[in-house]
Amino acid sequence: MPTTAGTTAPPLFGLAEGVVLEYARLPVDGLPPLLREESRLMVGLPLARREDFRLGRAAAAKCLSVLGQRGPVLSEGRMPLFPQGVVGSISHRNGTAVCLAARSSDIRAAGVDIEIARSIPPRAARILCTERERAWLKQQPDPEQQLTALFSMKEAVYKAACGLRLAIRSFKELELPVDCYDGKVWDGIAVVHGVRLQTGGRPADRTVLTWAVARL
Known part of the structure; x- marks a missing residue:
């Protein structure tokens, strides 16, 4: 690998x-x-x-x-x-x-995303995030960076879901396992329309990189 x-x-x-x-x-x-x-x-x-x-x-x-x-x-x-x-x-x-x-x-579908760090404005949380995700963001020391990480992860999950021919109408359908994110490394399982996706990634000073895969 x-x-x-x-x-x-x-x-x-x-x-x-x-x-x-x-x-x-x-x-x-x-x-x-x-x-x-x-x-x-x-x-x-x-x-x-x-x-x-x-x-x-x-x-x-x-x-x-x-x-x-x-x-x-x-x-x-x-x-x-x-x-x-x-x-x-x-x-x-x-x-x-x-x-x-x-x-x-080995893998049914894959998604990857790269974003500029802190590039998603806080007001976008209303459109992108579920209630649970917004509550989590309010507790973060750097909410703009964490929102960018959330957006990036949703992009990666969305791409993997498209590979599975899953219909996603809104990013709010993609509730992410925020408890698995410590601000440095993302490592958890997202469930989209009953399909388990392994997710991961790493925010850095300049960029945020995330990925999602569905195993067989």
């Missing part, structure tokens, strides 16, 4: 067994090249999205290489479509992309 740095993933991020996490950052020099099918997809995107697409596919190529697989990673709507036998998720923010992937024989 290596990360880009080749370190063991669980002590860093609590990653589920069999799951690979990889990054791609600007500049693009030295990153894995896009495959022909991916290049065709990128040409059809607005200029503002092409850099993110390039970085995301580079991170995905790294994950596939670790898994002994090869792309292309295509698109299904706004979601990445990984090759047969692989499930995965991509997120990007401010010149950094991250990909989470696993063999479909």
Whole structure:
């Protein structure tokens, strides 16, 4: 379960067994090249999205290489479509992309999200959070950072839920196990429409990284 740095993933991020996490950052020099099918997809995107697409596919190529697989990673709507036998998720923010992937024989669905630390304003809690989550936020020493972590985790869970074809109409449907979050590392189980999702992540000074996976 290596990360880009080749370190063991669980002590860093609590990653589920069999799951690979990889990054791609600007500049693009030295990153894995896009495959022909991916290049065709990128040409059809607005200029503002092409850099993110390039970085995301580079991170995905790294994950596939670790898994002994090869792309292309295509698109299904706004979601990445990984090759047969692989499930995965991509997120990007401010010149950094991250990909989470696993063999479909190990994991049913995966979601990953990266956000800028303290980027979600407190007023957004009314829209994003359940009553229980808002009560928890009021007790936190750094509620803006914890709200960003909550939002990021909901994004990751939402992506995994989409991979399972679960219909999610509002982030308030996704009540998270806030008791499993100590402000530094997230490690718990979220239940969405009866499906158990293993969640994890780590807020840092500049970014928040979260993930969610559904096991077989």
